[in-house]
Amino acid sequence: MSRRTLSLAVAALVAVGLSGCTSNEPTKDSSSGSGKLAVSSTTDKCELSTKEAPAGNLVFNVTNKGTKVTEFYLLGEDGLRIVGEVENIAPGLSRDLVVRAPAGKYFTACKPGMVGKGIRSDFTVTKSDANLEPTGDDKVLADNASTQYGSYVKDQTEQLLTQTTTFVGLYKSGKDDEARKLYADARMHWERVEPVAESFGDLDPKMDLREADLEPGQKWTGWHRIEKDLWPPKSGYTKLTPTERTTIADQLLKDTKTLYTRTRTAKYPTDKISNGSKELMDEVATGKVTGEEEKWSHTDLWDFQANVDGARIGFEGVRPIVKKKNAALDSSIATKFTALQKLLDKHKKGTGFKLYNELTPAEIKELSTGVNALSEPLSKLTAAVTL
Amino acid sequence: MSEEQPTDGEQVSADRGRLSRRRMLGLTGTGAAVGAATFAGGLGIGRATAAEPAAPPTGTSRTYPFYDAHQAGIVTPAQDRLHFAAFDVTTTSREELVTLLQAWSLAAAEMTQGRPAQAEETSYDSPAADTGEADGLPASGLTLTFGFGPSLFRDAQGKDRFGIADRQPKELKRLPHFPSDNLNPVRSDGDLCVQACADDPQVAVHAIRNLSRIAFGTAEIRWSQLGFGRTSSTSKAQTTPRNLFGFKDGTANLKAEDTKDVDTHVWVGGQDDPAAAWMTGGSFLVTRRINMHIETWDRTSLREQENIIGRDRPHGAPLSGGTEFSEPNFTATGRAKEPLIAMDSHVRLAHPTTNKGAAMLRRGYNFTDGNDALGRLDAGLFFLAYVRRPSTQYIPMQMRMSREDTMMEYVQHTGSALFAVPPGAKQGGYIGQNLFT
Ligand SMILES: [Cu+2]
Numbered sequence: 001m002s003r004r005t006l007s008l009a010v011a012a013l014v015a016v017g018l019s020g021c022t023s024n025e026p027t028k029d030s031s032s033g034s035g036k037l038a039v040s041s042t043t044d045k046c047e048l049s050t051k052e053a054p055a056g057n058l059v060f061n062v063t064n065k066g067t068k069v070t071e072f073y074l075l076g077e078d079g080l081r082i083v084g085e086v087e088n089i090a091p092g093l094s095r096d097l098v099v100r101a102p103a104g105k106y107f108t109a110c111k112p113g114m115v116g117k118g119i120r121s122d123f124t125v126t127k128s129d130a131n132l133e134p135t136g137d138d139k140v141l142a143d144n145a146s147t148q149y150g151s152y153v154k155d156q157t158e159q160l161l162t163q164t165t166t167f168v169g170l171y172k173s174g175k176d177d178e179a180r181k182l183y184a185d186a187r188m189h190w191e192r193v194e195p196v197a198e199s200f201g202d203l204d205p206k207m208d209l210r211e212a213d214l215e216p217g218q219k220w221t222g223w224h225r226i227e228k229d230l231w232p233p234k235s236g237y238t239k240l241t242p243t244e245r246t247t248i249a250d251q252l253l254k255d256t257k258t259l260y261t262r263t264r265t266a267k268y269p270t271d272k273i274s275n276g277s278k279e280l281m282d283e284v285a286t287g288k289v290t291g292e293e294e295k296w297s298h299t300d301l302w303d304f305q306a307n308v309d310g311a312r313i314g315f316e317g318v319r320p321i322v323k324k325k326n327a328a329l330d331s332s333i334a335t336k337f338t339a340l341q342k343l344l345d346k347h348k349k350g351t352g353f354k355l356y357n358e359l360t361p362a363e364i365k366e367l368s369t370g371v372n373a374l375s376e377p378l379s380k381l382t383a384a385v386t387l
Numbered sequence: 388m389s390e391e392q393p394t395d396g397e398q399v400s401a402d403r404g405r406l407s408r409r410r411m412l413g414l415t416g417t418g419a420a421v422g423a424a425t426f427a428g429g430l431g432i433g434r435a436t437a438a439e440p441a442a443p444p445t446g447t448s449r450t451y452p453f454y455d456a457h458q459a460g461i462v463t464p465a466q467d468r469l470h471f472a473a474f475d476v477t478t479t480s481r482e483e484l485v486t487l488l489q490a491w492s493l494a495a496a497e498m499t500q501g502r503p504a505q506a507e508e509t510s511y512d513s514p515a516a517d518t519g520e521a522d523g524l525p526a527s528g529l530t531l532t533f534g535f536g537p538s539l540f541r542d543a544q545g546k547d548r549f550g551i552a553d554r555q556p557k558e559l560k561r562l563p564h565f566p567s568d569n570l571n572p573v574r575s576d577g578d579l580c581v582q583a584c585a586d587d588p589q590v591a592v593h594a595i596r597n598l599s600r601i602a603f604g605t606a607e608i609r610w611s612q613l614g615f616g617r618t619s620s621t622s623k624a625q626t627t628p629r630n631l632f633g634f635k636d637g638t639a640n641l642k643a644e645d646t647k648d649v650d651t652h653v654w655v656g657g658q659d660d661p662a663a664a665w666m667t668g669g670s671f672l673v674t675r676r677i678n679m680h681i682e683t684w685d686r687t688s689l690r691e692q693e694n695i696i697g698r699d700r701p702h703g704a705p706l707s708g709g710t711e712f713s714e715p716n717f718t719a720t721g722r723a724k725e726p727l728i729a730m731d732s733h734v735r736l737a738h739p740t741t742n743k744g745a746a747m748l749r750r751g752y753n754f755t756d757g758n759d760a761l762g763r764l765d766a767g768l769f770f771l772a773y774v775r776r777p778s779t780q781y782i783p784m785q786m787r788m789s790r791e792d793t794m795m796e797y798v799q800h801t802g803s804a805l806f807a808v809p810p811g812a813k814q815g816g817y818i819g820q821n822l823f824t
Pocket residue numbers: 001002194208283
């Protein structure tokens with residue numbers, strides 16, 4: 001369970017897609033020389049420090065010196081195609097727009113008040129030695145990634161539904177041993193697509209909330225509620241009655257069905273996929289590798305593996321894009337996925353894993369180090385695929 | 388002990404021969420005869436020699452009065468360093484507890500003026516009255532602020548411990564469990580607390596060490612926390628510092644200069660709680676040890692970081708525009724009518740306008756206690772906030788933040804406590820006197 005809430009995921013969805021990305025590190029020299037182009041947006045003017053730049057990565061440092069929220073666009077020669085944009089620049093703030101632009105004719109536009117066609121000027125990108133890919137190919141790759149990832153999510157949620165149906169059936173009829181056996185496996189399908197499930201903010205708390213994260217008066221439902229009942233603490237715990245079990249189990253199944261339905265049609269832009277990969281590894285770093293997620297069953301390594309699976313699938317989907325744009329990053333991430341998997345494999349036991357409480361502190365540390373090694377390059381993935 | 392008196396006319400304590408560290412430094416610095424050499428018998432020689440300044444001291448010579456209507460260390464401009472300690476009272480005797488508070492008050496009055504904690508003459512063959520590591524250092528703006536935890540009034544079974552249960556303020560209770568709290572009991576609660584703030588860490592540590600030494604047999608340290616960088620401004624004269632997330636923190640904090648706001652939100656009023664009238668002029672102190680998941684934060688895009696905080700990182704301006712001190716405009720929208728400052732951003736959730744006007748005086752500190760067993764930085768923010776009514780100012784706000792703040796993804800609360808901070812002591816009196824008389 002992640003405490004990340006709905007709107008963040010939604011924000012990621014509406015964020016700029018393939019066309020551009022923004023950053024806003026403090027700029028030391030925004031006029032020239034540093035490769036940054038200064039843009040000053042006022043109520044009625046849009047002034048650029050230069051009208052021309054060599055092909056490659058262009059950084060427009062846009063400062064809003066006006067009184068209205070503004071936007072800045074780099075448009076193609078037709079004045080319609082958006083090469084890059086940065087939005088929501090409030091008065092007084094500045095933002096960087098980073099775009100990869102091949103040689104050609106462009107338009108720049110500031111849009112104070114965010115309405116209309118904006119204040120436009122010509123902009124020229126001259127030929128240079130920078131190696132630039134045609135945007136058309138990138139688009140095909142992105143579409144492929146999106147389709148593949150969508151199929152993966154569909155497949156996982158389908159298996160999740162099947163296994164959850166069996167699991168709640170066993171739990172309701174008091175077949176605790178069999179339910180315990182299925183618990184970790186069924187949850188793996190959930191953990192593989194957790195960022196997607198989390199993007200539906202109403203479902204995640206109902207399905208995956210940990211006891212420690214409960215709010216006063218909040219009803220505790222979902223996987224971990226059942227987990228505690230199947231692996232109850234030695235003292236001070238009253239097992240749920242058959243009626244209570246039915247309520248909790250039916251709720252989980254109902255929520256799983258909702259998730260299933262919603263994921264039939266959901267769309268996944270590439271930045272959402274790559275961010276999802278990073279978020280999954282963050283989940284591992286904060287919850288799984290510390291044994292906090294599966295407090296009662298200690299099946300954290302199953303979740304760990306599932307999060308890694310999900311992150312890897314996401315990465316593989318956008319890989320053709322990364323390979324073209326940043327081959328070094330691509331191989332770094334790939335190598336580290338392999339290394340982390342090797343570490344996990346050491347703890348395989350039968351068809352599953354050792355329990356978390358069977359790991360030594362040194363083994364946990366080793367896993368944690370492997371997660372960090374992977375997470376660091378993975379955090380650069382989104383910028384690499386969107387630029 | 389020498390009868391020799393200082394000759395430069397600087398005001399000294401009436402206690403014979405008690406010499407300030409600043410004085411000693413001054414004497415050596417100006418090449419005056421080292422009259423201080425006989426400070427404490429033979430011990431003095433070593434001290435005087437050691438006082439030769441090899442390097443300039445790190446602290447400052449500013450001092451704050453200890454005896455005052457309110458305790459120092461609340462609206463005092465936040466110093467750069469902290470050593471905070473919570474104590475368990477080990478005695479069952481009310482007299483011993485009162486004696487401790489008297490001894491603490493005396494020592495605090497000395498140390499905050501840059502003098503040793505205790506100046507009783509000691510024999511060369513007994514341990515020195517003061518531990519000595521702050522000798523030669525200036526007062527460094529040291530403030531010592533004392534508080535009482537709910538457990539001082541009643542034990543776990545609700546039994547009156549020192550005949551003061553009927554005076555327990557109704558606001559002084561253990562803080563509730565907030566969602567996603569992961570509290571370590573040995574970093575939480577306590578019967579007494581001391582907040583030592585100074586411009587020099589050694590001065591702050593020296594103060595806690597000596598107070599703890601004085602307490603042996605009566606009270607012992609339950610937990611303590613070092614802080615190295617203030618994370619909020621409590622005065623308009625201060626620039627806004629940054630927390631370990633790299634963002635400016637405390638821009639919208641209550642400032643000492645806004646006396647009307649401070650009266651409204653910080654100081655307990657005479658009518659607030661008739662049974663606890665002794666708290667008039669005091670305040671309530673919330674402490675929370677907030678671990679930050681530094682590593683995952685550092686892997687988060689600037690866009691996401693800024694959306695989580697609701698301010699831009701370079702200048703600390705709200706995402707609705709302007710400069711650092713512009714009021715956030717929560718109704719301002721951008722593209723697709725989405726609010727410029729996200730609904731679940733830290734700034735929005737913490738702002739008084741979204742908390743029924745509740746404000747508080749924060750004076751937290753960054754901390755790094757090395758690393759944990761997994762090699763991750765054990766670092767974060769030691770949150771300290773003074774409020775008049777925790778039940779309306781802190782608790783509902785934290786409840787909302789724990790629930791809605793996206794920043795919770797990157798932090799974990801690992802320690803928690805609430806203390807009643809009595810008003811200041813009168814000259815000749817002691818901290819908490821009104822509670823015991
Ligand atoms: Cu989770």
